[in-house]
Structure formats: structure tokens, C-alpha cells
Amino acid sequence: MFAMNYRRVMECIRLSYLTDGALCCSMACMIVVIDYNVGNVKSVCNAFRYIGCEVALSREAGAIRDAWGLVLPGVAAFGYAVSALGSASELVKEAASAGKPLLGICVGFQMLFDQSSEYGVHNGLGLISGKVGAIPPGRVIPHMGWNQVELPGDMDLFAGMGDRRHFYFAHSYCASVSDETAKVAYADYGFELVASAQKGNVYGTQFHPEKSGKCGLEVLRNFYNICQKGHGH
């Protein structure tokens, strides 16, 4: 009886914490999700909170500087996302260049590259050499649903996850990586589709880890571990 009530109380406390997006830590937040007015950044925050990571949504210079790691989410068209990110793009670039772990997701992943041709030509952050273009025709587009990703053993995001896992994708454009020093993971969509890339402390996934069930949460946990290690924990 007591145990049940206790569980309920704890659940209420957890829910009230989760529902208040403004609630943040008094010290530096471990992970800052870049807030740039695009849809569904909340899911990314929810997923990090679910795995027990402190997270804040912000585009402030101070928060970005103090963060242990940054996440650049993305549900939007590339051009809209780039213009919405605006001046925060310089802050993100600076932080990544200084060695802070950065995780780009979906369009946020695409923005790590030099350029995209989605609805006109737009420049990205240029942190990994490569371009973003339309998925080649001749198949169902958007590439939407769960596809199997071959996981290279040397990519930190997939540490301890085995050789292959399914993740959720929803996109019409895809990256081609020209940077030979970048590590790349692929999925098969009738061609080798870039599912994830890593260059040093810059990480990205074309799929949505925050929407990929248990496997996706494992990827976020790995990123969280990377951030903690980078911060000497």
C-alpha cells in the first residue's frame, strides 16, 4: 500500500518536472538543445530527460558556452532551419570547433555539412565536408520509416550496440560525405544512404534517435556519456 502510494507520488513529481520545460538546473546544464523555432524540439528534450540527463532548451551564448554538449535538432526545411538558426549558428560553430560534443539530428545533421540544395541552395555550418541533395528518384520519397543501419565498430554513438540496428527516418534529402577523415554509417535504401557521420567531436544522425524507441535512447545515452567524459566525469 505504502509502496504504491510512494510510487504514485514519485511519478507525480517526475511528471511535474517533465511538463515544465522552463525548469532547469541552477548550475550549468549538461546538454543544451539549440532552440531555434523549429518543430518538435520538445521530443528531443523529453528523450534526454527520460534517460536521466539534465537538458535545457536555449540559444543563449552563456548556456551554449557552459553546456557539456550541444544538440542541434531539426524538423523543418533546410533553408527555413538555417535562417531560423541565424546568429546562433556562429555560437554552435565556435563551440564545436573548441571541442564541445555536438549532435545534429535529421535537418540538424544535414546542417553540419557545407551546403544543401533543398528549395534553393543554402549554406550549412561546414563542420563536415559534404553536400546535401535530394534522395535519388525511383523509390518512395520521403524515406520514411524504420531502416536498418550497419553500425561501424569505431563510431562512439553506437558503442555497445552490435552490428546493426533499426532506426526511424523521415526525410527527402540526404547527405553525401566528402570528408575522408569522417566516419560514416550507412543504411540501404536502394543506394548507400548516409545514416550517421562523425568527425572528431561532431556527431550527427539522419535518423531520429528521439523517435527510434529503445535503440534511439541508447544512442542518446552514448552521446550523454561522450559529453560526460569530455567534461572529465
Place this chain on the structure above:
Amino acid sequence: MLTRRIIPCLDVKDNRVVKGVNFLNLRDAGDPAELGARYSDEGADELVFLDITATIRSRKTIVELVERVAENVFIPFTVGGGIRSVEQMDALLRSGAEKVSVNTAAVENPEILTEGAERFGSQCVVLAIDARRTKGQSGKWHVTVKAGTEPTDIDAVEWAARGEELGAGEILLTSMDADGTKAGYDNELNKAISDAVNIPVIASGGAGTLEHLYDAIVDGHADAVLMASITHFGNYSIRQIKQYLRGRGIPMNL
């Protein structure tokens, strides 16, 4: 290889999940957030929440519900029902929905598909089509609106193709003839529309057995299958469904 998706649908009325037979005789099947989390844990590929009250009063409720679902559900979910503007789409996407679906609003104002796609990306914009066989014309279906209560003279196959051109990233196709019958999907309809567009099509309406799901994928060329009663009332678990389909050669995330 991309897997075919298994998508339980939760019809929501007054914050509760209900499922009607031909949209009548609603039965109560539980709390949407709880059911959503259960399906997520069980291995569902995606979820659809349809707000079947969809009144102005329920708009705020559905946003709150989406927030609650998003805190515990880490698979994609679509929200539909009564969405009339890009601002409403924005509110739902921000609350944690992965996609929004529009039906009546797109028929009345097709521009909403284009505006939504330009702002959020087409992968967020689902065109829901409630199609009914046109009497006396074989191989013809017309679009119905307002939860199937009002017929239009729009050809469903043409509308699907136009929806793709306008910016829809996916089609949620419900056969109003098959819906609630548990006698199988309308695979002639599913095939006609899947073959007419290049975007994914979710087949909906009529699932009663595991074989029905297989048929919708193989005969109906559907990229995903949506079901309600057969999973809500425990007839089949998601795992059973996926094992069956994988056993018959359909790629599954299992």
C-alpha cells in the same frame, strides 16, 4: 532495407481512446497516453492519434494530450482530426507530434499542404483521405470529409496525386466502406492510390486478421498498415503481428 510499418491507431474522444464500427457505437479502450506507451514498449513502429471530437473546445485538450504522450512515447506519432491551420499544425508539432494529418481542411484549402510542407518539411504533413466507393462505378472512389459524413465529387486517386504535388509527405488512406468491418482492407483502393503516388501510403480500415495486414502490403502495395480493434482489445500483440509478417517474407523491425 526499409521495413513495413505496423501502426496502431487511437481514436480519441474527450481524452479517451475509442473505436467505432463505421464511426458509430463507440467503445472505450482506455487512456491515450497509457495505450501509447504500451504500444511503444511492445514494438509498434508508429502511432496515430485521431481526435474525433475535434471541436474548438477540444483543441486545447489535444495539445495537452500530445504533450503528455510525448513524455513517455519515443516512437513517431501522427495527430489528426479537426486541424484547420498551419498554426494548429505548429502547436501540435511543438508539443511533440512527429506529423500532423489533415483531411477536411486540405479539401477546403489545399494550400495548407504546401504551407505546411514549406514550413515543417513534407515529412510532417500527412494527407488523410477518407474514400468511399462510388456507386455504379467500378474502380472509382470519392473523397468524403467531416469524418466521413459528407461526400464530395473529388476522385480519391486524383486527389492523392494532387496532394503529393502540393506537398503532402504521406497519405493516410481509410476505406470508409471497409472501416470497422474487420473484413479486410480495400486493397483495390490501396493499390490504385499506392501506384498513383510516390510518397508512402498507410492503409487503414478493415483489419480483422493477420492475413488482412499481409494482403494490404502485398496486394494493396501499402507501405504501412494501420489497425485499431485487433490490437486494442488484445486479439494480437504487435510482436505476434510482426513475427507473422516476417515469417511471410515482409521486412519488419523486430
